[in-house]
Amino acid sequence: xxxxxxxxxxxxxxxxxxxxxxxxxxxxxxxxxxxxxxxxxxxxxxxxxxxxxxxxxxxxxxxxxxxxxxxxxxxxxxxxxxxxxxxxxxxxxxxxxxxxxxxxxxxxxxxxxxxxxxxxxxxxxxxxxxxxxxxxxxxxxxxxxxxxxxxxxxxxxxxxxxxxxxxxxxxxxxxxxxxxxxxxxxxxxxxxxxxxxxxxxxxxxxxxxxxxxxxxxxxxxxxxxxxxxxxxxxxxxxxxxxxxxxxxxxxxxxxxxxxxxxxxxxxxxxxxxxxxxxxxxxxxxxxxxxxxxxxxxxxxxxxxxxxxxxxxxxxxxxxxxxxxxxxxxxxxxxxxxxxxxxxxxxxxxxxxxxxxxxxxxxxxxxxxxxxxxxxxxxxxxxxxxxxxxxxxxxxxxxxxxxxxxxxxxxxxxxxxxxxxxxxxxxxxxxxxxxxxxxxxxxxxxxxxxxxxxxxxxxx
Amino acid sequence: xxxxxxxxxxxxxxxxxxxxxxxxxxxxxxxxxxxxxxxxxxxxxxxxxxxxxxxxxxxxxxxxxxxxxxxxxxxxxxxxxxxxxxxxxxxxxxxxxxxxxxxxxxxxxxxxxxxxxxxxxxxxxxxxxxxxxxxxxxxxxxxxxxxxxxxxxxxxxxxxxxxxxxxxxxxxxxxxxxxxxxxxxxxxxxxxxxxxxxxxxxxxxxxxxxxxxxxxxxxxxxxxxxxxxxxxxxxxxxxxxxxxxxxxxxxxxxxxxxxxxxxxxxxxxxxxxxxxxxxxxxxxxxxxxxxxxxxxxxxxxxxxxxxxxxxxxxxxxxxxxxxxxxxxxxxxxxxxxxx
Numbered sequence: 001x002x003x004x005x006x007x008x009x010x011x012x013x014x015x016x017x018x019x020x021x022x023x024x025x026x027x028x029x030x031x032x033x034x035x036x037x038x039x040x041x042x043x044x045x046x047x048x049x050x051x052x053x054x055x056x057x058x059x060x061x062x063x064x065x066x067x068x069x070x071x072x073x074x075x076x077x078x079x080x081x082x083x084x085x086x087x088x089x090x091x092x093x094x095x096x097x098x099x100x101x102x103x104x105x106x107x108x109x110x111x112x113x114x115x116x117x118x119x120x121x122x123x124x125x126x127x128x129x130x131x132x133x134x135x136x137x138x139x140x141x142x143x144x145x146x147x148x149x150x151x152x153x154x155x156x157x158x159x160x161x162x163x164x165x166x167x168x169x170x171x172x173x174x175x176x177x178x179x180x181x182x183x184x185x186x187x188x189x190x191x192x193x194x195x196x197x198x199x200x201x202x203x204x205x206x207x208x209x210x211x212x213x214x215x216x217x218x219x220x221x222x223x224x225x226x227x228x229x230x231x232x233x234x235x236x237x238x239x240x241x242x243x244x245x246x247x248x249x250x251x252x253x254x255x256x257x258x259x260x261x262x263x264x265x266x267x268x269x270x271x272x273x274x275x276x277x278x279x280x281x282x283x284x285x286x287x288x289x290x291x292x293x294x295x296x297x298x299x300x301x302x303x304x305x306x307x308x309x310x311x312x313x314x315x316x317x318x319x320x321x322x323x324x325x326x327x328x329x330x331x332x333x334x335x336x337x338x339x340x341x342x343x344x345x346x347x348x349x350x351x352x353x354x355x356x357x358x359x360x361x362x363x364x365x366x367x368x369x370x371x372x373x374x375x376x377x378x379x380x381x382x383x384x385x386x387x388x389x390x391x392x393x394x395x396x397x398x399x400x401x402x403x404x405x406x407x408x409x410x411x412x413x414x415x416x417x418x419x420x421x422x423x424x425x426x427x428x429x430x431x432x433x434x435x436x437x438x439x440x441x442x443x444x445x446x447x448x449x450x451x452x453x454x455x456x457x458x459x
Numbered sequence: 460x461x462x463x464x465x466x467x468x469x470x471x472x473x474x475x476x477x478x479x480x481x482x483x484x485x486x487x488x489x490x491x492x493x494x495x496x497x498x499x500x501x502x503x504x505x506x507x508x509x510x511x512x513x514x515x516x517x518x519x520x521x522x523x524x525x526x527x528x529x530x531x532x533x534x535x536x537x538x539x540x541x542x543x544x545x546x547x548x549x550x551x552x553x554x555x556x557x558x559x560x561x562x563x564x565x566x567x568x569x570x571x572x573x574x575x576x577x578x579x580x581x582x583x584x585x586x587x588x589x590x591x592x593x594x595x596x597x598x599x600x601x602x603x604x605x606x607x608x609x610x611x612x613x614x615x616x617x618x619x620x621x622x623x624x625x626x627x628x629x630x631x632x633x634x635x636x637x638x639x640x641x642x643x644x645x646x647x648x649x650x651x652x653x654x655x656x657x658x659x660x661x662x663x664x665x666x667x668x669x670x671x672x673x674x675x676x677x678x679x680x681x682x683x684x685x686x687x688x689x690x691x692x693x694x695x696x697x698x699x700x701x702x703x704x705x706x707x708x709x710x711x712x713x714x715x716x717x718x719x720x721x722x723x724x725x726x727x728x729x730x731x732x733x734x735x736x737x738x739x740x741x742x743x744x745x746x747x748x749x750x751x752x753x754x755x756x757x758x759x760x761x762x763x764x765x766x767x768x769x770x771x772x773x774x775x776x777x778x779x780x781x782x783x784x785x786x787x788x789x790x791x792x793x794x795x796x797x798x
Contacts, residue, residue: 141755142756167756
């Protein structure tokens with residue numbers, strides 16, 4: 001017996017609603033509770049969740065039509081249930097007129113094989129421009145450059161206000177490197193040499209999500225960059241939007257002279273404020289974990305959940321030798337031994353991995369800036385900032401994931417975390433569990449996200 | 460009157476903006492007996508801003524004529540004289556008073572060539588001291604370039620340097636049709652190189668006053684100088700501003716602006732007239748319609764006069780029109796992608 005999906009009454013005095021957008025296509029699998037479609041009433045817009053898990057066998061109301069409350073809009077079939085050619089009740093449309101009704105019916109009939117499931121296999125499926133997603137925000141010059149070079153704007157990270165894609169964001173996209181993702185574009189996009197008073201915004205990349213749910217914001221650690229998130233992103237799936245901001249003096253972010261952890265955090269909060277996202281799941285690794293905790297403390301209402309991976313800020317010890325070793329290394333051979341200290345199993349760091357990491361750090365200015373940053377943040381190999389008080393004020397779902405074999409920041413620092421933080425200690429993981437064991441890290445994180453998306457009173 | 464070319468090797472010689480205009484008028488009076496000057500108190504008194512100066516002593520009251528306090532009457536006589544063969548230059552004491560003479564400028568001078576099938580032309584020049592900054596308050600401080608620029612049949616020029624003040628006035632005299640020249644009151648005392656002899660600055664051609672690759676600023680009159688000062692400060696921050704001095708409001712030099720925006724991708728229009736429906740609106744729209752659109756890498760910004768009469772209070776008067784810090788900050792925001 002298929003489950004019928006009706007247009008619910010979401011307003012007291014509502015008798016019909018506009019079915020604004022479908023989040024699934026016919027033939028797709030849907031989990032109970034996942035976003036199915038958006039409705040808009042005179043007063044509000046909201047997501048309607050799937051009443052059951054299974055296959056969306058029939059969508060009988062097209063997006064853009066006005067549907068009376070209680071009208072069936074789709075049918076969900078159990079996994080092994082046979083799906084008939086025609087829906088049990090026939091197709092319907094709102095008051096869009098007979099001709100459009102006919103067109104709507106044809107459209108429903110013609111899309112038995114939506115493109116989305118095919119794309120799901122690909123790593124970057126999240127960046128696909130689904131039919132329902134808005135045009136990317138881009139300047140005319142960026143659009144012209146994209147047309148000329150065949151770059152898909154949906155895949156370009158915008159560095160302008162509100163993530164607007166600028167012409168040079170597209171330019172950076174063009175030299176497609178054959179190496180790992182870490183290297184792409186970095187040699188082209190050399191950071192400015194003059195780093196005295198550069199107010200360029202921090203580098204940010206966004207990958208669209210396929211379903212609703214709050215976006216995930218990833219903040220990397222010291223001497224890393226956004227490309228280090230690739231394994232975890234894969235494990236997190238493509239349901240939610242993923243936003244990555246690069247720390248000042250890292251990746252494609254500007255090289256700026258920073259006097260204190262507070263100032264460092266302030267720059268990140270500014271970038272965070274520019275995001276124009278109501279609420280998001282904040283994830284930070286190492287130094288990025290400390291920054292994430294600080295952001296959560298400053299902007300608590302905009303954080304749906306907080307997940308920290310081997311975070312800094314919970315104790316004085318840190319392996320300063322490794323930090324400086326990485327920050328200073330000028331060749332793969334001198335970088336690799338330090339990188340190996342990050343992992344539980346040194347052979348997890350292959351020569352290629354080290355080479356890619358080195359290529360991302362070829363700019364002497366970048367290395368100099370990071371050494372200076374380390375001097376400021378970790379004087380004498382000590383963490384100069386303490387986030388335990390900030391963490392104690394966190395009142396959203398909060399998890400900490402740490403590798404038991406972490407040699408940079410000892411996991412025992414986690415014992416200073418507040419009561420509310422859930423702790424996940426991963427075996428066979430060092431300081432970079434999100435690279436060593438991405439699935440094992442994704443598991444508690446996804447759980448944290450789900451909890452963070454449940455309305456507070458229902459938790 | 461053919462257009463002799465500018466003399467490139469003329470000695471460096473400095474004159475003020477008003478001296479340059481006086482020199483142009485003197486040359487024209489000497490060279491062409493059809494040229495006459497008209498206006499209120501331009502004779503013995505030497506003009507409201509002392510621009511005509513001693514010309515009445517040199518050329519006599521027949522050719523440098525004081526007209527009664529009626530802008531409509533004076534402008535009407537000038538238009539009629541131009542229609543019947545003279546080359547009058549009519550000076551308004553303040554461009555604001557041109558409102559009294561709109562009938563003659565807009566309905567007569569601008570229309571005659573069209574309405575008479577090209578059989579007649581009206582080679583008159585209206586000189587208009589314009590702009591704020593002198594504490595002359597709401598009725599003596601306005602910037603009406605866009606008003607007159609809106610009328611087909613008129614040409615509107617707005618020199619920002621002494622050299623162009625002379626060159627554009629002589630070009631206006633050579634032009635067979637009515638030309639309105641706005642002279643910014645704050646520029647009258649400004650000194651600059653002015654070539655000797657007769658030369659013209661082409662009407663409809665802008666000038667690039669500073670080359671840069673990051674932001675294009677299109678400005679005119681006093682705003683050119685404010686933009687240059689702002690650009691100087693921004694250069695210290697590594698922001699290279701290109702400044703186009705419009706010089707002519709009608710016809711507008713679209714090619715130069717389009718070319719510059721294609722290079723910089725960012726445009727800031729700075730003008731003293733009221734912002735809404737002003738010169739900047741025209742330039743923005745022109746860019747949006749042009750091939751430069753594809754090169755825009757930021758929204759186009761306009762800095763113009765406040766939506767209010769120019770106040771008498773000196774601080775408010777300053778606040779009512781774009782100043783150097785306003786230009787500096789707008790250009791910086793554009794260059795840094797903050798808009």
